Amino acid sequence: MASSYLIQSPNFSTTLKLPSKPTTLKTTPSFLPIKAAAAAAAASSSNNTPTPTPTTKSSNIRDKARRQNLTNPPQINNFSAKYVPFGADPDTSTESYSLDEIVYRSQSGGLLDVQHDLSALKAFPGSYWRALFDSRVGKRTWPYGSGVWSKKEWVLPDISSDDIVSAFEGNTNLFWAERFGKQFLGMNDLWVKHCGISHTGSFKDLGMTVLVSQVNRLRKMNKPVVGVGCASTGDTSAALSAYCASAGIPSIVFLPANKISIAQLVQPIANGAFVLSIDTDFDGCMKLIREVTSELPIYLANSLNSLRLEGQKTAAIEILQQFDWEVPEWVIIPGGNLGNIYAFYKGFHMCKELGLVDKIPRLVCAQAANANPLYLYYKSAWDEFKAVKANSTFASAIQIGDPVSIDRAVYALKKSNGIVEEATEEELMDAMAMADSTGMFICPHTGVALTALMKLRKSGVIGSTDRTVVVSTAHGLKFTQSKIDYHSNNIKEMACRYANPPVSVAADFGSVMDVLKKYLSKTPKY
Ligand SMILES: Cc1ncc(COP(=O)(O)O)c(C=O)c1O
Numbered sequence: 330m331a332s333s334y335l336i337q338s339p340n341f342s343t344t345l346k347l348p349s350k351p352t353t354l355k356t357t358p359s360f361l362p363i364k365a366a367a368a369a370a371a372a373s374s375s376n377n378t379p380t381p382t383p384t385t386k387s388s389n390i391r392d393k394a395r396r397q398n399l400t401n402p403p404q405i406n407n408f409s410a411k412y413v414p415f416g417a418d419p420d421t422s423t424e425s426y427s428l429d430e431i432v433y434r435s436q437s438g439g440l441l442d443v444q445h446d447l448s449a450l451k452a453f454p455g456s457y458w459r460a461l462f463d464s465r466v467g468k469r470t471w472p473y474g475s476g477v478w479s480k481k482e483w484v485l486p487d488i489s490s491d492d493i494v495s496a497f498e499g500n501t502n503l504f505w506a507e508r509f510g511k512q513f514l515g516m517n518d519l520w521v522k523h524c525g526i527s528h529t530g531s532f533k534d535l536g537m538t539v540l541v542s543q544v545n546r547l548r549k550m551n552k553p554v555v556g557v558g559c560a561s562t563g564d565t566s567a568a569l570s571a572y573c574a575s576a577g578i579p580s581i582v583f584l585p586a587n588k589i590s591i592a593q594l595v596q597p598i599a600n601g602a603f604v605l606s607i608d609t610d611f612d613g614c615m616k617l618i619r620e621v622t623s624e625l626p627i628y629l630a631n632s633l634n635s636l637r638l639e640g641q642k643t644a645a646i647e648i649l650q651q652f653d654w655e656v657p658e659w660v661i662i663p664g665g666n667l668g669n670i671y672a673f674y675k676g677f678h679m680c681k682e683l684g685l686v687d688k689i690p691r692l693v694c695a696q697a698a699n700a701n702p703l704y705l706y707y708k709s710a711w712d713e714f715k716a717v718k719a720n721s722t723f724a725s726a727i728q729i730g731d732p733v734s735i736d737r738a739v740y741a742l743k744k745s746n747g748i749v750e751e752a753t754e755e756e757l758m759d760a761m762a763m764a765d766s767t768g769m770f771i772c773p774h775t776g777v778a779l780t781a782l783m784k785l786r787k788s789g790v791i792g793s794t795d796r797t798v799v800v801s802t803a804h805g806l807k808f809t810q811s812k813i814d815y816h817s818n819n820i821k822e823m824a825c826r827y828a829n830p831p832v833s834v835a836a837d838f839g840s841v842m843d844v845l846k847k848y849l850s851k852t853p854k855y
């Protein structure tokens with residue numbers, strides 16, 4: 330039970346009025362010649378709607394979107410998507426499923442992938458898509474103000490805006506890590522994509538808005554979905570419970586007991602999820618949720634479900650957009666269950682395929698040495714994959730030994746000329762402390778990714794002027810205990826070289842002056 334877990338935890342102390350007839354029949358960009366369409370998209374402050382719709386006093390952004398849909402139905406564009414077996418040859422495979430079916434695996438038991446009708450999307454040139462996506466950034470228009478739904482045509486083209494459950498996720502900061510790059514790596518073009526500065530504090534929000542929106546649609550279609558469930562190392566459960574709570578859908582989360590941070594544990598509890606704290610590790614929870622979701626009408630929310638990756642891929646598109654559609658040389662991503670590395674590949678690949686850019690970045694997947702099955706597989710020259718027993722790591726959200734998306738990850742890495750690196754506990758904690766000392770406040774998983782960058786810089790694989798993006802996957806505030814342990818020099822067999830413990834001092838002027846003078850004498854500018 331969640332409550333007993335809390336007690337056991339050692340750390341807890343610390344009426345819509347529609348116009349009867351549209352006054353103006355709006356023209357969608359799809360009916361316009363391509364150049365005019367791009368211009369209209371760029372000029373429009375909302376979705377494909379150049380003419381503003383009059384609003385009533387009581388209307389909200391969802392009502393407004395509903396009215397726009399009546400005059401501007403999305404289905405006229407003929408964009409569509411379906412599930413196909415992952416990696417199947419499109420020339421020979423005929424197996425496919427509607428996204429409205431409840432299916433997670435192909436007939437052969439393999440992974441699925443969401444396949445978009447690229448020929449319909451290709452009817453528009455890259456310049457059209459760039460202008461359309463750019464026109465939606467920073468607006469409140471439902472649902473396009475979301476960084477995910479601003480790319481709706483590439484995500485879930487068929488869903489009605491009315492069914493979407495969104496917290497306007499995405500559009501996260503692409504931070505220029507100027508000081509960190511200069512001081513520690515001799516780099517001048519290093520960026521951190523802060524996916525963790527998000528509604529529930531991790532990149533999972535990007536995928537969960539898509540999955541929970543589709544569940545909302547399925548429930549309205551009277552499909553048998555009584556709730557949504559996941560196994561989690563803390564971030565998937567936080568995102569699932571928040572989006573479900575927002576839509577009034579029950580959520581059920583399986584957590585490995587005593588293996589996630591208090592901040593992560595309290596998120597689903599606060600959002601009213603049914604929380605099971607299970608005496609196993611993440612891989613054990615994953616096995617259980619797969620068994621349970623095959624027996625009960627509980628929809629599976631882990632990234633085994635390929636819908637999630639459709640949302641997560643938008644972070645890659647967003648990075649290109651934030652660089653004005655220039656492609657960085659490297660993107661480094663921490664990997665655990667390995668859905669995200671494929672999601673990034675897919676986002677970049679779609680942008681190339683649809684003519685928004687002409688190449689894709691090289692991808693690096695970074696793992697904790699204590700949970701490194703992908704790294705070991707890579708080092709064996711992709712000879713044989715072996716799941717491992719994941720050991721305890723400060724990067725607790727990637728403490729995963731048997732990743733469900735291993736095949737997707739290998740595909741992404743091979744197709745992007747990618748690399749896999751690993752980080753020991755000391756390396757990842759030092760990297761986190763170094764980054765924090767330059768004004769960031771990152772999570773240990775981002776420390777894993779930064780370690781990979783440091784190693785690749787040292788070996789000369791990544792050059793000093795290479796434009797590089799490190800994907801920060803969660804907010805540092807979810808992992809304060811690890812930072813407290815580090816800065817208190819309280820970690821066994823770790824030097825904690827960058828620890829910055831507070832100084833206790835007596836409450837008198839002389840004592841305070843003494844410690845300040847000592848401190849200032851050591852600072853370079855005194
Ligand atoms: C904070 C954080 N970083 C990285 C990852 C790894 O993502 P993936 O499982 O998609 O490899 C996860 C979850 O697994 C996570 O929660």
Ligand SMILES: N[C@@H](CCOP(=O)(O)O)C(=O)O
Pocket residue numbers: 559560561562563564565566630631632633665666668726727
């Ligand atoms: N880090 C994840 C692990 C599960 O990954 P998923 O992407 O397959 O849901 C978590 O936060 O639970």
